[in-house]
Amino acid sequence: MGKERQLVEIENKYLKNKLRNILNNNVKKFIVDVLKEIIKNDQQLAIQYVSMLLNSVGAPYPSIWLIALVKDAPEKYLDYIFKVLKADIAEHGNKVKRTSSKNVIYKYFEGTNLNLKQDVLTNLLVQRLSYEQDKQAFLISRFNYLDFEGALKTMKNIAYNEKNETIKQCHDIALLKELFEEKNAKSIGYETGELIQKRNNYVGHDNDARFLDKTKIIDIKDSTICFIEYFNTSKFINLKNEKDEIIKLLNEWEEQYNNLPVAFNSIRKDIPNFVCEDLNESRYEELTDKAKEIIYLTKKNTIVSYLKRLAIIQDVNTRLLSNENIIEKQLVSNNNNLYHLKQLEKLSKLSIFEKEKSYLNNEQLKELLQNTIVFVSGNVLMDNSKGQDRLKNFLRFNDQFLIKENLSMYVSTQTRLEIFQTELNDKLPQEQRQNAKHLRNILRSLQEHESIKFLKSSKNSVDIYNDIIYHFAKTFPDQRFGLVQLFSDKENIDNFSNMIVESNTKNVLPITYGLKREEGKFVYAFRVQENCEPFFNDFCNGELEKENTLKETKTSDCEHTSVAEQSPIKQTESVDILSTNEKKSKEHEANSHSHIEKAITPVIESHEYIKIDKIPSIKDLVYLSDGTSAELKEKIGEGGEGIIYSTNKENTAIKIYNDSSRTKFKEDKLRKMLQLTNTKNFCWINSLVFNDQDNKEFVGYAMRLIDSTKYKPLSQSVLRLSSESLYKNVYLDWTRESLVRVCVKICQSVAFAHENNIIIGDLNKNNIMVNIERFKDPVLYFVDCDSLQYEGYPCTVYNRLFVDPKIYEEQCTDDPDFSKFLRTEENDLYALAVMLFNILMLDTPPYGGAGVSDANLLEAIKNHNFQFRNSVNNSSGKDAPDGPGRMIWNNMDSKVKSLFIRVFAQGEYVYPKEWIRVLNGYITQLKKGKLSNDIYPNKYLDLNPDSGNYKYFKCESCGCDTNLYKDEYERTIKYKGQLLCPKCKSSLLSLRYLPVTPENDKKIPRSYTCAYCGKTEYYANYYDAYMNSRKTGIKYCNEHNKLIKFKCYNCGKEEEMKAGKYLKYSPKARQQLLCNECLTNKLNGDKES
């Protein structure tokens, strides 16, 4: 087909057909369609045509629409779209200022291809920024997701623009600060310095002092950041004369040494025998002019502490020998097992664990601080509810104690930012701002003594727990953490402890800070919470024993040397824990990045079958890749790929593949998977299994054996709870809370998988085994791990209900070949949402309500026709499927619902972290009794029982207690209907669709006799029959139920009457009939007389 002809056809199809409407309603789909049609052939033409198209229909802001497309269009069209977008910006840039357009950009730029869009986005933003009021906030918050370098560049452009007024606003600076704290890359140091310099030229007030807080920078080892530090600490705004000098000086250094630590080295060369600790007043005179300058310009403490650090780096060997404490400090971040065990032994001997629930005295606190990293939650510092006392108490206590004992605690940078924002916020009371300022000063002074250290927290985190638990505790499983939280009531403490236990972070110890009574007075103190056993239990039980046996075999000398050997390696790597943390997380990022880039194309599944002599079966001996052998005992499972046997080896099951599944591909994949060792609740591949001792004939793999009497797949356990028989017989103790806890566990597992580059792929209800006895603290395992997607090896199986509809779109087919591409984390997130929905809604799928059959179900999924009542596409709740789902949905936590709506109605993705947060909130609500804990609720959700919005009554049919919305209740009373509980109501409505059979006729007679002619008639369905059977009064057949008009004998008004009744009157009487009004009047008259 020729291009022109094709275009004409499209034109006919779309343009002439009220194009504007189509555009407004369905613009994305439309443009994607057009693009798909025409881009096939000619790119140039495509661009022209899309531009023309958009202009001709007067799309208000073409570029915005196109941005909206970026997310929806297949990858290969992005190039063209960006070209159009660029052109559009050049032409229509000033149109792009509409507020809603901002939202479009927000929404659609997240998560799309970075490289492609960076250029365009920068342009667009610069355009937009000259119109938008909130440019910095917008820019920073958005760019932060996308591209930091780009953000900085743009920021610079704005900063250079002297006409710009808003840059002076304080909150911009707070945001900038936050931004720079997030990323402390080397190059940014220079950029920022330059930026400050520029800003300072025209802003001319001391915001800059706040802009970059020196305290922050100490944490960051990256030398170039010091550049900024010097600007700040010199208070160059107050010392304007010196400013140029400093800049000159720093520039010199920069040129000479590239970075500042080297500069410090130069000082050391200048001063023979220089010892950093000795840098005090008496040694000051010995310093060179340059060094003097530094000391003059900066605070002494700062440089001393900084040099201390340098000294640790340089002289680590000598120091290691001389100072045991420092060795230990060094090794805290070391993964040396021996050291850890030593530390754990020490930990378990701490006096804090001797008495449970006791408050800590100073000695104990000291112990704790020396042995763990203690985080202080923001609320300990920031609590304003009870005024200043608590705050002062905390700081007074810690101020002296910490400094005196040379101990340190950790505080989140987020907390510091909050304090800072409080200080700057004009709207808050003066007193509060003063307090914040005071607090900041105290923190600063503590920080100078290294008694408070700041931890970077991720920008979007809700609170510090999440940060610590997910960011640090999980990244550094070998490190021990204490987490201090100020408590206000018992419930919060429990939640706090539970949350830590639930998060499976056994290295976090919950500590609370609150009032205790001492000699009749209330004082504040720390207390170690319950649930602290996991803190060292698992180590003591498992690894300690293991290691102890190892130790026994070694001599004590060996132990000594191993520490010594380890330490020199460490010396250059880390000074304190935090810098190691940073490094590790950077490495982690780098790794995950390289991984993503690496695994774009899947390993193609080859059909190279491995031929073997005999498939092993019961009683046969097989050989494991770890050198051991095992005997197959019983068959415990059978699937499409092979048979699973129990073995004589403890806790080991072996899967033996059948001929069609035993491929080279499988073997390679399993070998790769074998490399991952810490796999938590995944029944991971323990070792490969061979037919022979030489490990040549691959036959299967070994995995953890789980007890099949206790563990059942979700599909046969939790998801069946809607069944009363099963519920009453097996799962009586299960509550809604148990279900939510199962969900949390699954989220945690998915998060864990994603952290380890595992894509679950075929996440479905048969692959998760749950312990049916553990309803309070569910335990579950993911089985079938050989089918997971690991690195480049795709997961080739699928279950349609769990397939992300985006896959159909991306693969352009309804029947994608899962071995030809790799699934993404997002695909898993969709499956996760379906899984959670299925669990909470008792096996109700999210799509397919009344009127949706097998045939159009896929369509419903693709169009996000979420069937339950929601604000997006089903506000009336019509067509939601019958059954328990409706009531469960009604009773569900609104935040959980909104996440489901986001996934199923709006096609968004929700990450496990968010799910866990919201689900934990749900658990809290359930515990408080605000939401129904019933598996199958039979009442409507009444959040405020005192308001009287819901009327409570006993069901007239089954007698259970239930409720109804007051309007509906009154309506039912008014029309003399039956007051029914939802279950009975559902039964009643189902009568309408009950097939007509003789048996049903017996139960609910459909027949009735006409009062006039005596003819037997039938109601069309059992619902009508039932409803009519409850009505008293005369019934007529269809013919005699018709209305006949007559004139009132008295007033002549025309009225209607049922034919049956009318015909009963004699022809004469029919002429004297009265209308209702006259009849009532007459009757009243008769009575009176």
Add this chain to the structure above:
Amino acid sequence: MSGNINLQDLTAGDIAKGNATQLMVCLLLDTSYSMLVNGGIDELNKGVETFINQSKESFIARDALDLCIITFGNEKAQVFQEFKNIEYVNFTPLKASGQTYFIDGLKLALDRIDGRRRQWTNTGISFFHPLLIIMSDGKENEISRDNDAIIEKLQSYYKKHLLNCKCIGIGNDVAINELQKFCQPNEKIEKMNSIDIYNYFADLSKSVTEKSAQSIYDEQ
């Protein structure tokens, strides 16, 4: 129909219990005189009873299995048991006599399956493809009647995946060719002696239990 009737009792067995995906099974059983040969009818009774009892015992199948029994013999085809959740099915042994009214039975079966399908679709309950199990010796005394129309209807159902069918020929001289017309194109007619019928039903209850633990998509 007066006073307050418990609506949940009234509809018991006729609305989906809980949320289980419903598995409709329609047994179309031959109860004609020929089933008396070699004790066929006794085996059939034993088999069906075991099937019902085993399914009732299984927690998984109990909620999902929706059973209808239609017999043809005894001078007419009749609905022995309307579609009901298995828990509400009471089975009394069948008696064999008279002629074979296979086509009438088939019509009844399709009618009941369609009715139930409509009911589930309208109330938004998910269900697996209905399973029709035909047990007959295939000797039809009215086979020449309007069977073309019914065959066409059946085949169109198979094509649209509205129905799955299993056909079991009983006895030594089964009219396989006749029966084949009523089956799914690729389906092989199982031939069994009357003695095997019992085992067949025992196996069936197992596979029904397995099936009800699946989701509707697994069957694609």
